[in-house]
C-alpha cells in the first residue's frame with residue numbers, strides 16, 4: 355500500500371491503529387457535515403449524546419467551585435479526590451447495596467470510555483484474547499486492538515436472547531482469553547438482564563478460565579416500565595472477577611463533562627490506576643465536586659430524564675410499528691435497535707444509513723458499525739425533541755415505502771424546568 359495513504363505526513367502509522375477503520379461516529383459526522391452543506395434539514399439520531407441539559411444544581415456547583423475555590427484549578431489527584439471517591443462508594447451502597455472501599459476500590463475516569471479503553475492496555479499483552487459480545491459499543495473491541503490484543507467475538511442474536519453463549523467459544527481463544535466484556539442494559543441491542551442466572555453462570559465461567567469481567571454499566575439508570583438495572587457486583591462472587599464502569603453522561607446529561615468511575619476489588623482496580631497515572635492527571639477537581647453534587651443532590655432530575663426518553667420511545671416505536679417497521683419497545687437505554695425492514699434489508703445497514711441521510715436528512719447509526727454481527731440493524735438514538743419524531747416517521751415511511759397510515763403528533767412535552775430544582 356502507498357505509504358501516503360496511511361497518514362497525511364507519509365510517516366507510517368502503527369499497525370494497531372492501521373487495523374482500525376475510522377471510528378464509526380467520525381465517519382458518520384463527515385456524512386452529516388455533507389448533508390448540512392447541501393442544506394438538508396438534518397435530524398441526527400446517531401450518537402447517544404443527550405440533548406437535555408445538565409441539571410442546574412450540578413452546573414451551579416461547578417460555577418461556584420471554579421469561581422470561588424482557586425485551589426481546584428490545580429492538578430487534580432489522578433485517581434480522584436477522596437471526596438469524590440467517597441460519594442461514589444456511598445452511591446454504590448445506596449443504589450446497589452454494593453460495598454467498595456473509597457480509598458482503594460474506586461477510580462475516577464475521564465468518562466467511562468477512557469477507562470474501558472485503557473483497561474485493555476493495562477491488562478493485555480500482544481497475543482492475549484478478549485471475549486467481546488458483539489454487536490458492541492465500539493470501544494469494547496477497539497480498545498483491545500489498540501492494546502495489541504485479539505478480539506474473540508461472541509455473537510449476540512435474537513436466538514440467544516442477545517446473551518453470549520460461553521459454550522461456543524473456540525478452545526484456542528479461550529485458552530488465551532484474559533478479559534470478558536459485558537454490559538447490560540446493552541448498547542446497542544438494548545437488552546436487559548432480568549434473571550440473575552446469567553450473572554451466576556458468568557461468574558462460574560470467569561473463575562474457571564481466570565477471566566476479568568469488564569462490566570460496562572453506563573445505562574444503569576436509563577430504564578423504563580419499572581425495570582431497575584442491577585450492578586454485576588451485587589451478585590455473590592462477582593467481586594473476585596469483575597470491574598464495573600459507570601458514567602455520568604447519560605444519567606445526569608453530562609456527556610460533555612467527561613467524568614465516570616471504575617470500581618471493584620482493590621487488586622483489580624490497581625493495574626488500571628497504575629496505567630492511568632502514566633497517561634493523564636485525572637478529572638479536574640471542580641468537575642469532581644460537581645459530580646459529587648450530582649450523586650448526592652436531588653434525583654428527580656434523573657427521573658425526568660428517563661421520563662423524556664420513555665415518552666419518545668413510546669411515540670416513536672408505536673409509529674414505527676404503524677408504518678410497518680416492526681420493533682419491540684426497549685426496556686432501557688436511549689436507543690431503539692431496529693432490524694431493517696424486508697423492503698430495504700438487501701441494502702445493508704451502512705448503505706441504508708447513507709442513503710437515508712442523503713435523501714431525507716435523518717441520520718442513524720448503521721448496525722455494522724457495532725461489529726459485523728450488527729449487520730441487518732440500525733440504531734436510533736432518542737436524542738432530539740419529541741416533535742421531531744413526527745418528521746422522522748414521515749421521512750422513514752416514505753423512504754421504506756411503509757404503510758400510509760395516520761399517526762398523530764406527539765403530545766406537547768412539559769420541558770424540564772431549571773427552577774425549583776436546586
Ligand SMILES: Cc1ncc(COP(=O)(O)O)c(C=O)c1O
Pocket residue numbers: 402464465466467468491537541570572600601602603609613614
Ligand atoms: C456502553 C457504553 N459505555 C460507555 C460509554 C461512554 O460513556 P462516557 O461518556 O462515560 O465515556 C457509552 C457512550 O455512549 C456507552 O454507550
